[in-house]
Amino acid sequence: LAARLGIEEGTQLPRSIIEFYYKNDALNDPMVSEEHITAFGWASPQEIDDIMALAIRVNDFLTGLFLGVGIRLVDFKIECGRLWEGDNMRIVVADEISPDSCRLWDTKSNEKMDKDRFRKDLGGMIEAYTEVARRLGVVQEGETPHAGGPRLVK
Structure with missing residues (x-):
C-alpha cells in the first residue's frame, strides 16, 4: 500500500482497509475488486461480506494480541476458505497467521x-521470529526453536 500510493511505510490509517487479491503466482497475485470476485463467481456478495467481517475480527484480535507484547501489527494478509458442516457453510481463515503473513514492528x-x-536483506530473520515467539509465550527465554516442523504447545 505504501509504495503503491506513495505514503510513508507504517503510516497509521484512519481505519482498516481491506483489499482482495487473486492468488496466482504467474500473475503476481493481482489486486481485484468485489466486482471481479462476483463477476467470475469466486464468491457471492454475502460471502464477501462474511470475509470482510472476518478480516475485521482478525485485525482487532491480532492488534490487541501483539500490542500486549510490545509489537505493532502494521498489516497482514489472510487466506479465506469455505468450511462445510453438513448443509451449512461458513467462511474461515484457511492459512497460517505468522510473521510471514504479517508486518510486525x-x-x-x-x-x-x-x-x-528477508525481503529487504536486513538479516536476523530467525532471531526476529524467535523474539516474536518468545513474546507470545510460544518459546521460553533462552530456548531455541526446534527444527523439523510443528510441535504441540501447551
Missing part, C-alpha cells in the same frame, strides 16, 4: 520483526 524501536527482514 517493535513498538519502541520500530524494528521489523517479520519477513521484511
Whole structure:
C-alpha cells in the first residue's frame, strides 16, 4: 500500500482497509475488486461480506494480541476458505497467521520483526521470529526453536 500510493511505510490509517487479491503466482497475485470476485463467481456478495467481517475480527484480535507484547501489527494478509458442516457453510481463515503473513514492528524501536527482514536483506530473520515467539509465550527465554516442523504447545 505504501509504495503503491506513495505514503510513508507504517503510516497509521484512519481505519482498516481491506483489499482482495487473486492468488496466482504467474500473475503476481493481482489486486481485484468485489466486482471481479462476483463477476467470475469466486464468491457471492454475502460471502464477501462474511470475509470482510472476518478480516475485521482478525485485525482487532491480532492488534490487541501483539500490542500486549510490545509489537505493532502494521498489516497482514489472510487466506479465506469455505468450511462445510453438513448443509451449512461458513467462511474461515484457511492459512497460517505468522510473521510471514504479517508486518510486525517493535513498538519502541520500530524494528521489523517479520519477513521484511528477508525481503529487504536486513538479516536476523530467525532471531526476529524467535523474539516474536518468545513474546507470545510460544518459546521460553533462552530456548531455541526446534527444527523439523510443528510441535504441540501447551
